[in-house]
Every structure is written in structure tokens, then in C-alpha cells.
Amino acid sequence: MNKAAEIFSPGEFLAAELEAREWSQIEFSEIIGRPTTLVSGIITGKKQITPDTAIQLGDALGTGPEVWMNLESQYQLFKVRDKAVNTISRKAKLYEKFPVREMIKRGWVEAADNIEILEQQFKKFFNISDLETSPVFSHSAKKTNAHDGITPKQLAWLYRAKMLASSQVTKKYDAIALSNSIPKLSALLAAPEETRHVSKILTECGVKYVIVEPFPGSKIDGACFWLDNGQPVIALSLRLDRIDIFWFVLRHEIEHVLQGHGKEVGYILDSDSEEQNLDVIVEEENIANLAGDDFCVPKKELENFYARVFPLFSEHKVKMFAQRLGIHMGIVVGQLQKRLDRHDYLRGKGYQVKIRNHATIGALTDGWGFVENN
Structure with a gap:
């Protein structure tokens, strides 16, 4: 949508059409059979164009109703765009870049309906001057x-x-x-x-x-x-x-x-x-x-144990090995899992506490x- 289409209301287009035809608002209201206050309200932007009114405007001006419905919908979208659409797009960018929901849940930043306040918190948290900067x-x-x-x-x-x-x-x-x-x-x-x-x-x-x-x-x-x-x-x-x-x-x-x-x-x-x-x-x-x-587990100790025991790595032998080294059984099991490339080895025994x-x-x-x- 270009800037001209964004800032012109349907009423401004209607006023231009009446001026081109040298019709007064009273005359136009008589043509479409509607109160003068309706025509005046559309021109000043105080009244919206309904489907019935769009049909009447289209028939009187030879444009068809679609033109007036499109103008009305575009104008209404424009009026809320800065407040709603811009806020939504800024929030979307924030959620794309950072784990917003999780950070709010953990209390690292505070929830805020105001997008400016929310953005400021993230800039402060990540020590960046603007949100386009990658930390x-x-x-x-x-x-x-x-x-x-x-x-x-x-x-x-x-x-x-x-x-x-x-x-x-x-x-x-x-x-x-x-x-x-x-x-x-x-x-x-x-x-x-x-x-x-x-x-x-x-x-x-x-x-x-x-x-x-x-x-x-x-x-x-x-x-x-x-x-x-x-x-x-x-x-x-x-x-x-x-x-x-x-x-x-x-x-x-x-x-x-x-x-x-x-x-x-x-x-x-x-x-x-x-x-x-x-x-x-x-x-x-x-x-x-x-x-x-x-x-x-010291590498020399592990390799020596591996060479002596392979392939019979019984649970009892591992326990004896861990006790000799004064190391918790779960730590030895973890290192043996790596050495054997067997992450299921003694996994269900409850040693890796x-x-x-x-x-x-x-x-x-x-x-x-x-x-x-x-």
C-alpha cells in the first residue's frame, strides 16, 4: 500500500467526486435517498461505508460498490495499523531472535504489553543498543x-x-x-x-x-x-x-x-x-x-583395566576397579560406556546417580x- 492510499479516506474520494460533478451534499443525499447527515458523516470520516451504502454510492457515481468497500476497508486497516500491526511485527521479531516466553517464565525479564518496554528489557539483558545487533x-x-x-x-x-x-x-x-x-x-x-x-x-x-x-x-x-x-x-x-x-x-x-x-x-x-x-x-x-x-578415570588405569578384562566386563569386576581407585561406580561406568561405545552398558543399574x-x-x-x- 503506497502512502497516498494509506492517508486518503473514502470521504475524501467522495468529496472529490461530488466536486467534479458540482453536486452539493444535499443534492447527493436526494439522489441516493439517504439523510444528508450520512453523506456529511462519510465525508468527514465520522461514518463508515456499509455494504448497502457502497451499492448506492456505486450506482450513483457509476463506479460499482467494490471500489467503495475497498476504500473503506483499506482506510480502517490503516487507522489501526500503527498500533496493532506494527506492535505484532515487532513482537514477532523479538520472539524469533530470543526465547521470550521462557525468559519471562524464569523472571529474567518482566511481561509487558507495551512493546517499547519489552524491547528495552531485552536490549538491557543482552547489552545491545538496538535489536538489529546480534549479541x-x-x-x-x-x-x-x-x-x-x-x-x-x-x-x-x-x-x-x-x-x-x-x-x-x-x-x-x-x-x-x-x-x-x-x-x-x-x-x-x-x-x-x-x-x-x-x-x-x-x-x-x-x-x-x-x-x-x-x-x-x-x-x-x-x-x-x-x-x-x-x-x-x-x-x-x-x-x-x-x-x-x-x-x-x-x-x-x-x-x-x-x-x-x-x-x-x-x-x-x-x-x-x-x-x-x-x-x-x-x-x-x-x-x-x-x-x-x-x-x-585416569587414562592409564582405564586402558590397563580394559586390556586385562576385555571382553568380559562383568559388573563385579567394574565395582572392584572403582573401589580400588576410590571413584564412584557411576563415574567409572560412564567412562567405560565411552570406551566401549556402548551407552547402554550397566545403564539401568542405578549407578549413574x-x-x-x-x-x-x-x-x-x-x-x-x-x-x-x-
């Missing part, structure tokens, strides 16, 4: 598709984690202390309850540690990123609530911190692989994965009933 978040992440561009749900999760971490007070980051803390963490592998000590150990090293409940389908387990003051952050989602996955992901992210990963690689919303520096990401993820696996209720004790947590007002 950039440098980080290293453990997720299902580690080499793909970041998704809207993952991006929102990361920004919330950053928001929480920014409010946390810790010592200055000490890489040596973090490296020395790994044996302390290894000593916690025997029981799920011991995961409650992780937060204290990491914060003493100057590493900010937060747990944020993931959105359904977000497929992100953890991330490492750095604040502007140079402090590292480890964020976990506990998406897969299992003892073996918890420790693997945690050690994975610790390695990212020790290696200084996540500082330079910028993950852009909906970006393709070339823009994501794919080679760098692959190398960093491989390094972190190796560290995670070796932490859960849940740890969320223990891991969130003492940790800055958002989700599952925990609400941080930051």
Missing part, C-alpha cells in the same frame, strides 16, 4: 553440537550466567591455585554428596562458579567465559543430572580456564562455522575433553526453585 559472547562451551553457532536459548543462558557471576565476590584469579586444586577435586569423586564442596574450592582460586537451569532443548552442559576484569567463570547447567557427566563437564571447563580458552573466539548468534573459527574450537574442545576423561540436590548446595544457583534477584 556476541566469547566463550568455550560443552554442548551437544559444540562446533555449531550459538542458539538463542544458549545465548540467553550464557548472559544470565554472566549476570549472576558478575555479582559474585571472589579472590583474584590464581591459575596456579586452580591447577593445584585438581587433586582436591579428585578426592571428591567417591560420593555424590561431595559435589557440594566444588563452589568453595573454585572460588578460593578466583574462579566464579554458577549453576543455571537450562531451557528445554538448549543442549548446553557448561561454559567457560571471562569477565571484563579478567576473572574466569565456569557455568554449569546440570542438563543431564548424572554424577559422571557432572564431573566430566566440570573438569572440561576447568581445562578451558587453565588454557585461557574462551577469551578470543566470538560466538555469534546464528553464525556459520567459518565465522566461528572452527579449527580453533575443535582443538580447544579436544584438549578439554581429554582432560575431562582423564580426571574421571543424580547429584543436582548436592551440587547446588553452596553454589550460586538460578533455577529449580532457586531464584537469584540479580
Whole structure:
């Protein structure tokens, strides 16, 4: 619809038709057999053209009723367009770019009927000046598709984690202390309850540690990123609530911190692989994965056990192996599942226990009933 068609009312067209024929409003009302107030109301825009009136106008002016019905419908649409259609299109763009409903449900932004207020909240949350700008978040992440561009749900999760971490007070980051803390963490592998000590150990090293409940389908387990003051952050989602996955992901992210990963690689919303520096990401993820696996069950120990027992991996032998190492059975089972490429191995035995209720004790947590007002 061009601008002229948008701003002209049917009454303006009717006034022009009467002027061309040198008819007064009284004369025209006599021609169509309707009150003068109706003709005057159409011209001033106070009255709408009904189907009956459109037929009468069309017969009197030789245009047909469709012309007047079209003019009336276009004019009525124009009058509500700025208020309704523009608001709807802006909301649609917001929902396309961000997980609006989920963020409102989690209380990260407030529901608002006013689109301006809603947009301002999202610009503030993602620290962008306008909604045409794609947020950039440098980080290293453990997720299902580690080499793909970041998704809207993952991006929102990361920004919330950053928001929480920014409010946390810790010592200055000490890489040596973090490296020395790994044996302390290894000593916690025997029981799920011991995961409650992780937060204290990491914060003493100057590493900010937060747990944020993931959105359904977000497929992100953890991330490492750095604040502007140079402090590292480890964020976990506990998406897969299992003892073996918890420790693997945690050690994975610790390695990212020790290696200084996540500082330079910028993950852009909906970006393709070339823009994501794919080679760098692959190398960093491989390094972190190796560290995670070796932490859960030392590689030499696992390979030696595998060589001695293969192919008779009985449940009893695995239990003996786990007890000798002082590692929870579920962690050993998880590593054996990877080594055997058999994710069904001992899966239904209940060894890969849940740890969320223990891991969130003492940790800055958002989700599952925990609400941080930051």
C-alpha cells in the first residue's frame, strides 16, 4: 500500500467526486435517498461505508460498490495499523531472535504489553543498543553440537550466567591455585554428596562458579567465559543430572580456564562455522575433553583395566576397579560406556546417580526453585 492510499479516506474520494460533478451534499443525499447527515458523516470520516451504502454510492457515481468497500476497508486497516500491526511485527521479531516466553517464565525479564518496554528489557539483558545487533559472547562451551553457532536459548543462558557471576565476590584469579586444586577435586569423586564442596574450592582460586537451569532443548552442559576484569567463570547447567557427566563437564571447563580458552573466539548468534573459527574450537574442545576423561578415570588405569578384562566386563569386576581407585561406580561406568561405545552398558543399574540436590548446595544457583534477584 503506497502512502497516498494509506492517508486518503473514502470521504475524501467522495468529496472529490461530488466536486467534479458540482453536486452539493444535499443534492447527493436526494439522489441516493439517504439523510444528508450520512453523506456529511462519510465525508468527514465520522461514518463508515456499509455494504448497502457502497451499492448506492456505486450506482450513483457509476463506479460499482467494490471500489467503495475497498476504500473503506483499506482506510480502517490503516487507522489501526500503527498500533496493532506494527506492535505484532515487532513482537514477532523479538520472539524469533530470543526465547521470550521462557525468559519471562524464569523472571529474567518482566511481561509487558507495551512493546517499547519489552524491547528495552531485552536490549538491557543482552547489552545491545538496538535489536538489529546480534549479541556476541566469547566463550568455550560443552554442548551437544559444540562446533555449531550459538542458539538463542544458549545465548540467553550464557548472559544470565554472566549476570549472576558478575555479582559474585571472589579472590583474584590464581591459575596456579586452580591447577593445584585438581587433586582436591579428585578426592571428591567417591560420593555424590561431595559435589557440594566444588563452589568453595573454585572460588578460593578466583574462579566464579554458577549453576543455571537450562531451557528445554538448549543442549548446553557448561561454559567457560571471562569477565571484563579478567576473572574466569565456569557455568554449569546440570542438563543431564548424572554424577559422571557432572564431573566430566566440570573438569572440561576447568581445562578451558587453565588454557585461557574462551577469551578470543566470538560466538555469534546464528553464525556459520567459518565465522566461528572452527579449527580453533575443535582443538580447544579436544584438549578439554581429554582432560575431562582423564580426571574421571585416569587414562592409564582405564586402558590397563580394559586390556586385562576385555571382553568380559562383568559388573563385579567394574565395582572392584572403582573401589580400588576410590571413584564412584557411576563415574567409572560412564567412562567405560565411552570406551566401549556402548551407552547402554550397566545403564539401568542405578549407578549413574543424580547429584543436582548436592551440587547446588553452596553454589550460586538460578533455577529449580532457586531464584537469584540479580
